[in-house]
Amino acid sequence: MSEAIVRKQRPKFLALHEIRLPLPGIVSILHRVSGAGLFLMLPFLLYLLDRSLASPESFAAYKSVVGNPLVKILLLGLLWAYMHHFCAGIRFLLLDLHKGIDLQSARNSSRIVLAVSIALTVIIGVKLW
Amino acid sequence: MVNRIVVGAHYGLRDWIAQRATALFMVVFTILFAAAALGLPEMSYQTWSGLFRNGIVRFFAFLFFLALFYHAWIGVRDIYMDYIKPVGVRLALHLVTIFLLVGYAGWAAQILWRL
Numbered sequence: 024m025s026e027a028i029v030r031k032q033r034p035k036f037l038a039l040h041e042i043r044l045p046l047p048g049i050v051s052i053l054h055r056v057s058g059a060g061l062f063l064m065l066p067f068l069l070y071l072l073d074r075s076l077a078s079p080e081s082f083a084a085y086k087s088v089v090g091n092p093l094v095k096i097l098l099l100g101l102l103w104a105y106m107h108h109f110c111a112g113i114r115f116l117l118l119d120l121h122k123g124i125d126l127q128s129a130r131n132s133s134r135i136v137l138a139v140s141i142a143l144t145v146i147i148g149v150k151l152w
Numbered sequence: 153m154v155n156r157i158v159v160g161a162h163y164g165l166r167d168w169i170a171q172r173a174t175a176l177f178m179v180v181f182t183i184l185f186a187a188a189a190l191g192l193p194e195m196s197y198q199t200w201s202g203l204f205r206n207g208i209v210r211f212f213a214f215l216f217f218l219a220l221f222y223h224a225w226i227g228v229r230d231i232y233m234d235y236i237k238p239v240g241v242r243l244a245l246h247l248v249t250i251f252l253l254v255g256y257a258g259w260a261a262q263i264l265w266r267l
Binding site for chain 1: 172175176179182186190196197200201204224227228231252256259260263264266267
């Protein structure tokens with residue numbers, strides 16, 4: 024009953040283009056986006072693994088599929104998604120253990136996650152390209 | 153007297169732990185597998201499939217896939233819970249997702265044990 028009295032008109036501010044998401048928020052939403060993207064592309068990735076392992080002939084076919092520039096760009100995007108999900112996930116595990124939960128370290132670790140996942144994507148992408 | 157708790161989010165703890173346990177397993181596997189794959193002398197069918205013919209790699213690769221699919225189930229279900237409000241649509245998406253992931257597990261087993 025008292026709850027009904029206390030409840031006030033609160034400002035609802037859901038104009039997405041006006042909300043300035045802080046860095047930890049960006050890492051968080053990208054964690055979700057990258058996870059969803061990886062989930063959606065699972066059949067394609069399993070198909071590629073299947074072709075790469077079935078026989079020497081299918082391996083050659085796999086090579087020509089991943090040699091396609093459009094597929095390469097897609098796989099580079101998925102590599103980034105995996106790297107971001109990986110790094111941000113480790114950050115979340117540390118936050119679960121109450122490591123780095125004050126504002127400044129949370130901001131710093133978000134910056135590290137974004138930088139390291141892009142750096143790893145570039146390094147591994149160059150190695151595989 | 154049975155003091156049963158019928159409300160609350162206590163049932164979420166198991167999923168919460170599973171999400172993190174599968175994540176930790178995948179982190180370790182990813183690092184070891186990436187080291188092994190990037191350390192191959194050359195990328196050919198022989199070396200690549202030879203990696204998977206190793207019984208230990210195959211065993212842990214399969215566990216990796218099971219961990220991945222369970223992890224994906226919890227994560228995707230969380231996304232549905234946040235954005236999909238109509239119960240019927242959400243239930244349908246749950247079923248499709250479960251069928252897909254169980255099918256993927258069978259597919260992964262076939263890929264790995266056909267070698």
